[in-house]
Amino acid sequence: AQSVTQLDSQVPVFEEAPVELRCNYSSSVSVYLFWYVQYPNQGLQLLLKYLSGSTLVKGINGFEAEFNKSQTSFHLRKPSVHISDTAEYFCAVGGSNYKLTFGKGTLLTVNP
């Protein structure tokens, strides 16, 4: 079984501030981790993914995430956010089967 916990349902930040969106997972098998972003009234867009190898993963739009096996975490970071980063962010885990298990999402609101 696999599960994902996104610790913050909402994260408000000011423009140009750094941000971290937290994600913890549990899985009894090999772990593949994903971050998706959903802008208002749109579908999900892949930001980045961890399959194996380097634990620091760089994605689109200046986002990066670090896989930490000992802490079972995959937190998403950006050093300086823009208004356009306002969106819902979903962490997801894929295991040895077909299923992609999503967290409940974190709404990032970037204020001027």
Add this chain to the structure above:
Amino acid sequence: DTEVTQTPKHLVMGMTNKKSLKCEQHMGHRAMYWYKQKAKKPPELMFVYSYEKLSINESVPSRFSPECPNSSLLNLHLHALQPEDSALYLCASSQRMTSGTDTQYFGPGTRLTVL
């Protein structure tokens, strides 16, 4: 090109209507998915097709009927829906369905309102 297209963008239907949602991808992916997403919730898996065959039905009511006419197309036929079926319906595709490493690419969704 990692594009999944969905039509229509918006759909309003009555409880007695029959309508269909359409999804298309040209990435050569052999797994296609339907998800339902309610407001402020994560997507919930409904169906998975693998090589044009229905592989997974996540106990979805029969008023939702999926169809995969070919490897690029996925339809969702709707009949006798309830107001609580109003949601964003997302289509996704991936290379295969057997491995958790395969990235799922999502379409923009169809916003369905059932009156």
